[in-house]
Amino acid sequence: MDGSTPGPRHVLTRTVLALGLKGGIVAAGFGMQIILARTLGPEGLGVYATFLSLATVLSITGGFGMPMAAVRFMPVYIANGQETRLRGFVHAAQRLTLATAIPVALAFSLVFLSLPALREQFGAALAAAALIPVFGLATLAAGMLQALGQPLRADVLVNLARTLLIGMFVLLSWWFDQAGPVTALWLTGLAGLVAWAAANTAARRSMPAGAAGPRTQDERPIWISAGMTFVLAMASVSLIERLDTIMLGALVGAEAAGIYSVASRLALTVALATTSVLALMAPALARQAAARDRAGLQRSASIAVALALLLSLGVAAVLGGASPWLLPAFGRDFEAAAMPLAILLVGQVAVAACGSAGGLLALAGLNRPLIAAALAAVILDMALCLLLVPVFGPVGAACATVATLLAQAVALSAVAWRSLGVDPTLLGAVRLAWRSLRPDAGHEGTP
Template identity: 30%
Template sequence: MAAVDEDGSRPRDAGGGWRARATGLLERVTTAGAGRAAATAFLIRVASAVLAYAMQIVLARWMGRSEFGIYVYVWTWTLVIGDLAHFGLAYSVQRFIPEYTQAQAHDRLRGLLRAAPWFVFLASTAVAALGVAGVQAFAPWIDRAEIIPFYLAFATLPFYALNNLVDGIARTYNWVNLALVPPYILRPLLIVLVALAAPLAGFAPDAASGMGAALIATWLTTTVQLVVLRHRLARVVAPGPRAYDPRHWAKVSAPILLVFGFYSLFIYTDVIVLQLLRPSAEVATYFAAVKTLAPVAFVSFAVLAAVAHRFAEHHVSGAIDEQRRLLAQSVRGTFWLSVGAIAVLLPLGWPMLRLFGPGFEEGYPLLFILAAGLIIRASVGPAERLLNMAGEQQRCTLIYAAAFAANLTACLVLIPTWHMYGAAMAVCFGMTVEAALLYRTVRRRLGLHAFVFFTPKAA
């Protein structure tokens, strides 16, 4: 299922005081202030969901279904490659920063914070150059309407990869606003403004103009993030000598890269395969259905924003009881908040899809299939992040390789017959494989239960 980047809609009460219970769950997700970070992240993502969902509607109506489908396809490739172009460093910093801070290895901390942005920018620029060369080489086999959008996507890539790095650093320091506001509030707003202004400059309302707007918005917002991050780091990290340990960084980052590489392929496979086998208009309809359920994924995102670095801290310090308590609370919070969000969104799905334009309501049955997969996945909470922060990156790699293979196989088998409904069924199957393997691995490797109905109460 295409992961959320900038979408969603506003949750409402599902009756019976659901909002009060949800707030209570979210506040108890973590200890020592992490619940506040989770609540902040959740509120930012909900606010961004309203704005971004409106953005998708505006772009769909502005471009039309076919061009919007091309835009979705190319932007999905940007997300896939952008999640790989930093070579795992955007994720591993969430492990290195607590490790160096607790060990008072301030020289290594300063070296990491200085070198990481330069490495990510240069590495992702090299990846983008290879991508441009690949488009040129395969141009005869690529739809002509996709070529210019692909060039613009690769121009976006270095700044998108930098955004991932800034996000990881900022969340580790609990600077949730810095991590989330620029990409999830400012970027979608700028995309809409630039896209709507494009015809005034003589550009057609098509996928190329949409990707051009995404390029400008990503450059601007990431630049703002970098400037603010540098200013804040100067206040919390004292100046002094720097030490660099690139071998250690690479050794830790490489397995994490494989984990999130397979994860990105897993969650974006449906859109990519659907575009290869079906018309762009159908991709647009499927994408609109996925985005209608995007707030469900925001629940998991909010929890991860608070617990990822705390998993690392508890692992480094050997605080097993705290780790067990944190896992129990995060699994329960993720599951029940996800169920509540789905209960709200399913009745609203039909009118929400109609907002995209004529024909988009055909995707309403997809919501029920996709919702089943989301509930299954939510039942194990942030299990994959726990494994990564506990040094089990290789196990996570195998899990997501298996989930990706299951999803890809199911897409290739089901989409030719069931079309976009086959893509949704493939996603549900892949999420079931993912959840089962995550639970089994956490139980065997860490001795913990990462399942909502079997998670023991903290001692």
């Protein structure tokens, strides 16, 4: 494998296929969310969404950043024929995930057990704690499949299968009159466990040299260092995406959090366009970053932002237009999510126009700016939520999320330009396209 940039037509074709699959995942997610909303009600859904958000964020911490590390290191080892390092990384990544996820889960559950004010929610906390190692391992398996050039299979096995299983399990619990937020959390863990088993088996069977054989872990300190950086960056993005729901539940109430969680989940569908493109481009970006191919990085980043923005606009337009009919499907109370949804949709499109600077910096191994941006974004989001949520409720939560995501995206794009000489934003794509149309474009060595 070389480090060449996939052509726009190739990326567009695979991205359309990926989005077709993700469309199925989104449809399944809508169905699952409707089932949860109808069976749990706004308040029960708020409890479920709040603890699921906490478990998701903590599973990134427990995962120790190994899913992104897999995307960074595995394509390089495969391209260079370093099979022993490849096997060593996979073995170490799984052990690191378990070694961090289990203590995080125990600490989380102990907090609710030891504090009298939180003890009544210990049942939900215990179920959420069980999700942390399961989600960590499943995300790692998905990252391995992505690094092996199989992002569509990762989506099918981890996202689609898990979503369908959750919906089926919750329906069965309702049929047997056992539906509730705690039960739904335990069933989510069971679905995640099945999805991890399938994805992990597929990843091991797809490794060039197989899972067995000698292993080399001489780069383990580098993997750990990268993982610590990735976990901060990934956790900050995940926390920012879910802190609004968590803060609404804490400051306003579970019912408001449940209604808002529907708008948040729908809006995150727009981000699938960016993640779909990045998932397809990540192996090439990792190789280009390792080869210090600045021109290749710029071409790849420009293709990615152009396609991501185009697809984001389409998804946002469909969701915005369908919202008057879509939201009532969750129940009459969920029509109140219309305004937060509109704000979040506009914000996600604006973020898409800023490009995937965070992923680019992570793959290039630029750790310090990612850490700084992650910490600053979390602090900003918490401050804005504390300021806006008590006054404006769900609308304030949506504004806080959009402002934070935009500030982080702009900051990381500026860092990518200064550190790599690459402009991952829409402006960079336009500039590159303009230069390619100039008569002397073929004589320029850099974009």
